[in-house]
Amino acid sequence: MWRYYPELLERPVPRYTSYPTAVEFNDRVGAADMVEALQTVELDTSISIYVHIPYCQSICWYCGCNTGAANRTHRLSAYLEALESEIARVGSLLHGRGKVRHIAFGGGSPNSIAPVDFVRLVDRLVLALNCESADMAVEIDPRIFSDNWAMALASCGVTRVSLGVQSFSEAIQQAIGRIQPRHMIEACMTSVQRYGIGNINFDLMYGLPGQTLADLEDTLKQAIELAPSRIALFGYAHLPDLVPRQRRIDANALPGSELRFEMAALGHALLAKAGYQPIGFDHFALASDGLAKANAKGKLYRNFQGFTDDDSPVLLGFGASAISSFPHVMIQNEKNPGKYRECIASGTLASTRGVRRSDDDRSRSAIIEHILCQREARDIPEEIVASARTKLGPLEALGLIEWDERDLRLSRGALPYARIVAAAFDAYRQPGSSQFSNAI
Numbered sequence: 001m002w003r004y005y006p007e008l009l010e011r012p013v014p015r016y017t018s019y020p021t022a023v024e025f026n027d028r029v030g031a032a033d034m035v036e037a038l039q040t041v042e043l044d045t046s047i048s049i050y051v052h053i054p055y056c057q058s059i060c061w062y063c064g065c066n067t068g069a070a071n072r073t074h075r076l077s078a079y080l081e082a083l084e085s086e087i088a089r090v091g092s093l094l095h096g097r098g099k100v101r102h103i104a105f106g107g108g109s110p111n112s113i114a115p116v117d118f119v120r121l122v123d124r125l126v127l128a129l130n131c132e133s134a135d136m137a138v139e140i141d142p143r144i145f146s147d148n149w150a151m152a153l154a155s156c157g158v159t160r161v162s163l164g165v166q167s168f169s170e171a172i173q174q175a176i177g178r179i180q181p182r183h184m185i186e187a188c189m190t191s192v193q194r195y196g197i198g199n200i201n202f203d204l205m206y207g208l209p210g211q212t213l214a215d216l217e218d219t220l221k222q223a224i225e226l227a228p229s230r231i232a233l234f235g236y237a238h239l240p241d242l243v244p245r246q247r248r249i250d251a252n253a254l255p256g257s258e259l260r261f262e263m264a265a266l267g268h269a270l271l272a273k274a275g276y277q278p279i280g281f282d283h284f285a286l287a288s289d290g291l292a293k294a295n296a297k298g299k300l301y302r303n304f305q306g307f308t309d310d311d312s313p314v315l316l317g318f319g320a321s322a323i324s325s326f327p328h329v330m331i332q333n334e335k336n337p338g339k340y341r342e343c344i345a346s347g348t349l350a351s352t353r354g355v356r357r358s359d360d361d362r363s364r365s366a367i368i369e370h371i372l373c374q375r376e377a378r379d380i381p382e383e384i385v386a387s388a389r390t391k392l393g394p395l396e397a398l399g400l401i402e403w404d405e406r407d408l409r410l411s412r413g414a415l416p417y418a419r420i421v422a423a424a425f426d427a428y429r430q431p432g433s434s435q436f437s438n439a440i
């Protein structure tokens, strides 16, 4: 169903978890903008919350997240203290306004902290913000999971967990510095299911060092056997200049562009055959899963966590590097956990950079989101159509996209090229940027 056009995939493109992307953030936006943005939240504004735990028990070589080793108890407890202060500070600025609909804990590994500390953090959120109707999701490292953790998650009302799986192949696990036998994944699943948490996501990867199509097929089959309700299949992005820890990965063993393309196509075909509905370009969900239901209703969105059913206009990010998003501005916290703690200790918020969104940004953001989520965009403003149409000429000639005046539709075969179509609407992108990964 998918055809490989190497010339289209040559240019690195953003993943568009936001527009403008984080590359456009600058230090002309900071704590004062965050205070001002919080004042725009009204009593009934839906809010989504993201809490970042930038620590892991051990660091995987492929990981591009903002995380470090959780090997110093003092550092961890100082960070949690700062998080609690930040939550309280934002809570007092909101003063009861806004309704929290979703809470997500990510990292790093949220379960690198003690279960009791997690419970206390949730408690702080509930005390500071209006969280009565919020659902909660947590990223989990299965290698350090325990029944105590499952109990803590259930007692806090967590409804979804996301497990970092990546690959079931032992050889590939060695090559990426993450040893995790299948029994650890199974034990983790059994444990959360025992406590009533049935919504489970697996993160899997293709394009890993030494990985073959047969390896990927075996991983996908094992994942399907374990039947998580959702699977995200990401292409590994090898950017060692930006992510120094990736230098441990043998670049010579990485699959080339055509093999990566075949891997993405294999994943799509196998998961769809097994009953997982394709969501956007890298997520798959069983029909019973909230994401599949939202997708069927045309209510799929894109935020910093990828494809989502969350349409909250306000996202509040807590912790080092976490990003808050408001309709007119995006603001990021200090990335370095030590400096983040210093900001909070000095009595201010830790917001240090960001970008204001102009009307043009918001218009382009909506177009990009529609392209990635619905494979179409309608009523595109005339002035945007003109330049995008020229850029997309080669894709139109190949039948991957179709224009009907100001409406744009992507064909089914255009899915692997969706990020490239989106990039044609990005006013900031210059050809040749190496800060992004390939579309596949």
Ligand code: SF4
Binding pocket: 055, 056, 057, 058, 059, 060, 063, 064, 065, 067, 107, 108, 109, 141, 164
């Ligand atoms: S456990 Fe997850 S967040 Fe931590 S280093 Fe590995 S991939 Fe990155």
